[in-house]
Amino acid sequence: MASKRQNTGAVKTKGAKSQQPLEQGDKQQQGASEDDVHQALIQGSSDLAPWLVPELERSLGLFDAGRLHHALLLSGRTGLGKSFLAMALARALLCDLNQGGGGGGSPTSAAQRPCGECKSCRLTAAGNHPDMRLLGPNKAGERGEIVVDTVRGLIEFLHLSAQLGGTKVAVIVPCDRLNRSAANSLLKTLEEPPEGVFLILATGRPGRLPATVRSRCTIHQLPSPRLDEAQLWLSGHHNLSSEKLRQALVLCGGMPFSAHNMLHQHGLDRLEALLQQLHRLSAGGDPIKEAQMWQDNPHVLAEMLTAVIAELLRRKHGGSMLGMLPAALSERLADATPLDSLHQVFEQITAHRRHLEQPLQGRLAAEAIFIDLSTALWGRAARSSL
Structure with a gap:
């Protein structure tokens, strides 16, 4: 056989x-x-x-x-x-x-x-x-x-x-x-x-x-698959447009099994929600309030923000954009944030990801991530929750 x-x-x-x-x-x-x-x-x-x-x-x-x-x-x-x-x-x-x-x-x-x-x-x-x-x-x-x-x-x-x-x-x-x-x-x-x-x-x-x-x-x-090879494999498991499949792969660093899992758990909907949160935070939103929806999934938040910051860093360094972020949002965030601040928050979120491997209250983890993000990108700490 x-x-x-x-x-x-x-x-x-x-x-x-x-x-x-x-x-x-x-x-x-x-x-x-x-x-x-x-x-x-x-x-x-x-x-x-x-x-x-x-x-x-x-x-x-x-x-x-x-x-x-x-x-x-x-x-x-x-x-x-x-x-x-x-x-x-x-x-x-x-x-x-x-x-x-x-x-x-x-x-x-x-x-x-x-x-x-x-x-x-x-x-x-x-x-x-x-x-x-x-x-x-x-x-x-x-x-x-x-x-x-x-x-x-x-x-x-x-x-x-x-x-x-x-x-x-x-x-x-x-x-x-x-x-x-x-x-x-x-x-x-x-x-x-x-x-x-x-x-x-x-x-x-x-x-x-x-x-x-x-x-x-x-x-x-083991070598990583080419992006087109991973996308072809992913298309056999998900009836989505090429644009959506590529977006999922980019969000997961080109790793097909991670993208496969994410799509099964409505990860692109979560990404859209996160992008809306970034819009609100850039306009003065409260990171403590925005963290509430991620208290059960701080790992997903950290993974997605890592990919978002990596996209902004590529733009700052003149690299090719992978299309994960809307062009207007990407331009606004990258142009308004110093390069050092982007590197700083990337390292901070990476540290949060390591800490999330240990038991930790999800809401506190999500709040810490959003506070670091707001402080690094917009120079604002959280508002008082009292």
């Missing part, structure tokens, strides 16, 4: 359920629960995005030649699809077409795996394969961390014999959530895993991993 290519350039995988608009690592920004993300990853995707296919084929080629490293770190920007690639690779390594797994001369083409029809593929699609584990943050983890007890349970699992014979696979996403104790407990397994064990880690923030973890993995840096 050779894989089929659709008109969007995606590779169809038989037996997998329809794609969920989630990627691990984006859940805080998109408001998805850990259980939602894990269910989406376990169910898998009916089509692997075309920019991910070469890496899957490359890894399976190494596996067939017996040269795939036992610890693989997939790195790339958040929203690229790393987690779905990790799961696709895990399913392919466990596919019965490997004739027992372990690599070393399987005659099956990389394009045929995962086949989606064998016993192993059916089990992985249902989330019930006895030789695969998906590890991520859960309710036991403080501050969204992967804790040491979870990793110890994984290590015990990996040292058991494979129930279906051959390969065992563990997927850890996002692996930068491993706390220090959990990372340290994983080191020996990363260095000397049991026979037939593969660990697939994925993150958009490899710098947050301890150097001792990174040094024990083979790092595969």
Whole structure:
């Protein structure tokens, strides 16, 4: 059963359920629960995005030649699809077409795996394969961390014999959530895993991993798709105009999975609301009042304002505009704001985004963001709420 290519350039995988608009690592920004993300990853995707296919084929080629490293770190920007690639690779390594797994001369083409029809593929699609584990943050983890007890349970699992014979696979996403104790407990397994064990880690923030973890993995840096390639893929999932699709991609830094999630959650409507707020703030509006609508989604606010300020900085530096902002608003904001102030507020919002990874009252976070924005762009602090 050779894989089929659709008109969007995606590779169809038989037996997998329809794609969920989630990627691990984006859940805080998109408001998805850990259980939602894990269910989406376990169910898998009916089509692997075309920019991910070469890496899957490359890894399976190494596996067939017996040269795939036992610890693989997939790195790339958040929203690229790393987690779905990790799961696709895990399913392919466990596919019965490997004739027992372990690599070393399987005659099956990389394009045929995962086949989606064998016993192993059916089990992985249902989330019930006895030789695969998906590890991520859960309710036991403080501050969204992967804790040491979870990793110890994984290590015990990996040292058991494979129930279906051959390969065992563990997927850890996002692996930068491993706390220090959990990372340290994983080191020996990363260095000397049991026979037939593969660990697939994925993150958009490899710098947050301890150097001792990174040094024990083979790092595969995934390239970002071209904007036209990402837009073509996105058009297969959303019946929107090219202008709207491009606007969503620009807002998400060109990352298609992030744009996919945003469109499912009416992100362009939120952008329009934010632009109206900028109009009001520029005319003397109150940042405390404007922050109220974002108290449940401060992550989205921070992401959108980062993209807005980046557009203004491009205009200031004479770069090409990407069309995210209306021309009149872009011109007015850029012309009225000193370059240093734009850089200042960009750094401040970036700092807010980092802090939002920890539990924080949403309204206070949104207020702080709008106060910094108003102070930097218009030199005004918030009005008293009393």
